[in-house]
Amino acid sequence: xxxxxxxxxxxxxxxxxxxxxxxxxxxxxxxxxxxxxxxxxxxxxxxxxxxxxxxxxxxxxxxxxxxxxxxxxxxxxxxxxxxxxxxxxxxxxxxxxxxxxxxxxxxxxxxxxxxxxxxxxxxxxxxxxxxxxxxxxxxxxxxxxxxxxxxxxxxxxxxxxxxxxxxxxxxxxxxxxxxxxxxxxxxxxxxxxxxxxxxxxxxxxxxxxxxxxxxxxxxxxxxxxxxxxxxxxxxxxxxxxxxxxxxxxxxxxxxxxxxxxxxxxxxxxxxxxxxxxxxxxxxxxxxxxxxxxxxxxxxxxxxxxxxxxxxxxxxxxxxxxxxxxxxxxxxxxxxxxxxxxxxxxxxxxxxxxxxxxxxxxxxxxxxxxxxxxxxxxxxxxxxxxxxxxxxxxxxxxxxxxxxxxxxxxxxx
Amino acid sequence: xxxxxxxxxxxxxxxxxxxxxxxxxxxxxxxxxxxxxxxxxxxxxxxxxxxxxxxxxxxxxxxxxxxxxxxxxxxxxxxxxxxxxxxxxxxxxxxxxx
Numbered sequence: 001x002x003x004x005x006x007x008x009x010x011x012x013x014x015x016x017x018x019x020x021x022x023x024x025x026x027x028x029x030x031x032x033x034x035x036x037x038x039x040x041x042x043x044x045x046x047x048x049x050x051x052x053x054x055x056x057x058x059x060x061x062x063x064x065x066x067x068x069x070x071x072x073x074x075x076x077x078x079x080x081x082x083x084x085x086x087x088x089x090x091x092x093x094x095x096x097x098x099x100x101x102x103x104x105x106x107x108x109x110x111x112x113x114x115x116x117x118x119x120x121x122x123x124x125x126x127x128x129x130x131x132x133x134x135x136x137x138x139x140x141x142x143x144x145x146x147x148x149x150x151x152x153x154x155x156x157x158x159x160x161x162x163x164x165x166x167x168x169x170x171x172x173x174x175x176x177x178x179x180x181x182x183x184x185x186x187x188x189x190x191x192x193x194x195x196x197x198x199x200x201x202x203x204x205x206x207x208x209x210x211x212x213x214x215x216x217x218x219x220x221x222x223x224x225x226x227x228x229x230x231x232x233x234x235x236x237x238x239x240x241x242x243x244x245x246x247x248x249x250x251x252x253x254x255x256x257x258x259x260x261x262x263x264x265x266x267x268x269x270x271x272x273x274x275x276x277x278x279x280x281x282x283x284x285x286x287x288x289x290x291x292x293x294x295x296x297x298x299x300x301x302x303x304x305x306x307x308x309x310x311x312x313x314x315x316x317x318x319x320x321x322x323x324x325x326x327x328x329x330x331x332x333x334x335x336x337x338x339x340x341x342x343x344x345x346x347x348x349x350x351x352x353x354x355x356x357x358x359x360x361x362x363x364x365x366x367x368x369x370x371x372x373x374x375x376x377x378x379x380x381x382x383x384x385x386x387x388x389x390x391x392x393x394x395x396x397x398x399x400x401x402x403x404x405x406x407x408x409x410x411x412x
Numbered sequence: 413x414x415x416x417x418x419x420x421x422x423x424x425x426x427x428x429x430x431x432x433x434x435x436x437x438x439x440x441x442x443x444x445x446x447x448x449x450x451x452x453x454x455x456x457x458x459x460x461x462x463x464x465x466x467x468x469x470x471x472x473x474x475x476x477x478x479x480x481x482x483x484x485x486x487x488x489x490x491x492x493x494x495x496x497x498x499x500x501x502x503x504x505x506x507x508x509x510x
Contacts, residue, residue, distance in 0.1 A: 236460075238456070238457075238458035239460055247451060247455045248455060248456075249454035249455050249456060250456060250458055251456050251458055252458055252460075252482075296430075296431055297431035298431075298458070298482055299482055299483075299485055300460045300482050300483045301482075301483055301484070301485055303485065305414065306413065307413050307414075307426075307427055340454055396450055396454040396455070397446070397447050397450040397451070398450075399446075399450065
């Protein structure tokens, strides 16, 4: 990487690089159709091409590449979950993130800064102990820290907000961020290089299911046949599942976030507090990002509400009082497909050759690489990789949920 | 702030209410299969459109039903559950074998 950069910098001219090939006509048939051109969809396409030599693949995106919830999350990467299933899965994801820039020869701005979660009650301290131990057991870098250590890590943090003083913290050294758009762009670029077709402005409007198996998808640009299809969408999982005739335990909520004007660097780790329903991070360009829990009731709309914004900011200011004078630059909402156990729904479905990558609630971006890798393996081999077997849709009818209370917004 | 019309207490701030989930009919736990019970407990229609759902006015613990559009967030109407439940539901405890 550094040598390439040097060569490029000293070169007489800067060669223009084509990111994505120009759009083509849809073919009449593909081996694999991936519904949804977000981070997950293009990651699945990339690993299909890279590890399994399957390149007759179309990624169909109704809007533009990575323009849905890939662009709306707050770009947090971490693996300090509570369940063994969750921890194993997200640890692999973090490992893949660490090397993505090199793999793509394209900077995804991955930055490991650690994530600090605050405990304000004895119950949370106990839960954190458990999370720290589960994490360490599976090779994660997570430990409990006390008030003095928190003070040293984040000097600007108010350790006594209102009626709930900070008792301890869960310090997760592998926590970090990456530029979410760049992750989707990097995967798309490398997948396209290997022959995958990425079709933007191509909406899947219906699914053709014959004798219990998917045979084609109907789009606004015509019907295309497919050997198999992967549903890799977020924010409308249920609507696509309905087209496949599948019932699932997903409810769709908005999650509101916002960002301030840029400040000098003052906050290295990501800081979150479940008692205050708030997480705060400073981006590499200095802006402070605030995110909270999902809205209190379901909605398919990215509208914002003043009451949620007010309560989120009130809590953020309790944590960092000097931000009371900060000006907000932008605010937005993402759409989260929440499941009752805060774990995703991945794997086989009741429809033959139709694979599910759904129910990504507040844990989707950080899973992008490992989703791509495991779903690609599943599509190529037809077998469920061990890592994602616990996330099968049938866990609900068999009453073996993966109760992931380490998820953001798991306070509902 | 968004307002919600409570059939008992009138027009109130939406922060006074708690969302209670989709309205669905409970299958008879004594006769339904595990699959039917799991479907009732976990699965959601999660429609993008007009849905009927439970809400509670939190300070008065009063449960009622609302018709709401889940794309526009417009509440079409709220009504007392007696409109739907016009007969007594019997939850008599059954003896479990063994």
